[in-house]
Amino acid sequence: MAVEEKPGVKSSSSIVPCFLFVELVIMAGTVLLAYYFEYTDTFPVHIQGFFCYDKTFSKPYPGPDDTSKIPPVLIYSLVTAIPTLTILVGELCAFFTKAEGTQEKTIVTADCCYFNPLLRRIIRFLGVYAFGLFTTTIFANAGQVVTGNQTPHFLSACRPNYTALGCQSTMQYITERRACTGNPLIVMSARKSFPSKDAALSVYSAVYTVMYVTLVFKTKGTRLTKPTISLTLLCLAMLVGVVRVAEYRNHWADVLAGFFTGGAIAVFLVTCVINNFQQLQPSLPPPRPQRPESVLGMPMVTLPCVESPLEKLSGPQVRGGGGCEARLCSQKRGRDTHPLSLT
Template identity: 85%
Template sequence: MFYFQLVIMAGTVLLAYYFEYTDTFPVHIQGFFCFDKAFSKPYPGPDESSNVPPVLVYSLVAAIPTITILAGEVMVFFMRSEGMLEKTIVTADCCYFNPLLRRIVRFLGVYTFGVFTTTIFASAGQVVTGNQTPHFLSACRPNYTALGCHSNLQYITERKACTGNPLIVASARKSFPSKDAALSVFSAVYTVMYVTLVFRTKGTRLTKPTLSLTLLCLAMLVGVVRVAEYRNHWADVLAGYFTGGAIAVFLVTCVINSFQQTKPPPMPVRPQRPESVLGMPMVALPCVESPLEKLSGTQVRGGSGLVAGLHT
């Protein structure tokens, strides 16, 4: 089972790589209306020039949950003695994970799987829909004269309508859903659920809500910046929020059972055998009540009642 999970993880990483860095899955090319104001926003530059560049987003997505889970599991391990009872067989009867290491690997492994799964879902949506960004026409640079555009109602479907940089044009066709918004919300929701379900704070009730709301606000801020810089529409950001949040909730509640402590299974109770006579086990036979026993029992109860009446 452990090696099967490694195969699934490797397949997920490989699929995310093919979506992100190769042309294995070509982007669907949608048409556009001439002079469409929804796609005529100025080109904001590459993603690296954003106020929230992808490097910063990915660094926070990797660092914040990892540090939180490591700190939380260390505290839980030293504060709860029942965690010492957990043991998990990995390869043979002699090989066990330490309880602390086991929970860390479990939670971070599921989180890593969720990150790549969110990337696959977001990339698949972008490839299948091919929705344009708000700055698509600025990146496409269509030759309206050659295309014969005379009004805003004319729809252009030609694949070679764009004269801009092909890489920038291809990136401008990947708007729905917003991948940065999906990853940010997935990381925030996963971490918030971990903090809420695992951490036990004494003396104050505002520590966990403050930390949770801070993480959620940072995730929401990523989507707001994407819209403000004309890199995504509001619908793209909301779809990214829903995608990342849904995957996080599913993994926490259905895969790792809301971060609950795993208890060792109870030892099976063996049925007690009847006592043996002279080393030979006795066989339990079914008992059938005889009519004579019923009659004698009735007579005894009747005699007892008669004796009690005489005494009284």
């Protein structure tokens, strides 16, 4: 039994299978890949060599990431909580105020299941955000694994035995895998610097939320609300990168690469995947050309007129002159005199 189309209601039989067998599968694969990059040694880190007594990597060891002024737990909590609360509040306000561009139809499937547009928009925006969050993690971890760039405190964590390695000058390059005598876990962490994952996640979260606030929020009576929220979020993300550099955990190049990675992923998802948080507007059909005047309800076929050279030369003084306009006027007068005539 087919579902009758009602105003504000749209029937769809593909939304549930597409969500279960396509989107959830892609999301599960993304989460699984991020887990393997983060918590397993499935993808070994590239081992780069180093110069003896290199001052670029001789900064003091700042301690584990948990002792940082902005620890990873705080970063992960903020990049999860701030966008989620912002999208929930924004969608609730837009739904109850019936903001333009946010009102969608209710989806009916299987003649029984109704998908509210408010719930659909929240799941869509938060689902895309979560997908981008794991994608950013994958990109950052993949870059760290492939490059193997050392952190500024690499030599302090590595503790190489320069005497056993035969280091006579700073120009000697060490490529031995067993050159480090420090804690293997700390040394491995010190080889994962480019790009900065914390900087990438922070900027991704900030840019995604800023674009949502800018494109969805309708603030009447004030011009400073959206700029204040946007600049605050961007400053918090930039502060993460500054702290990473100040604590000798990353180089400036690592932080800038993380900023670019997170920002690019956020802009791509917002503009190309969810259409700037706006409802897709159906394209209007092209207007039909207006028909010429008709006589007795029958359309009149107009034929093109071509002026002759004699009419152009003779001008209005020559009998029969006047060109196409004169003939059209005479035809019109003829139709007025003989209403039953069709020519």
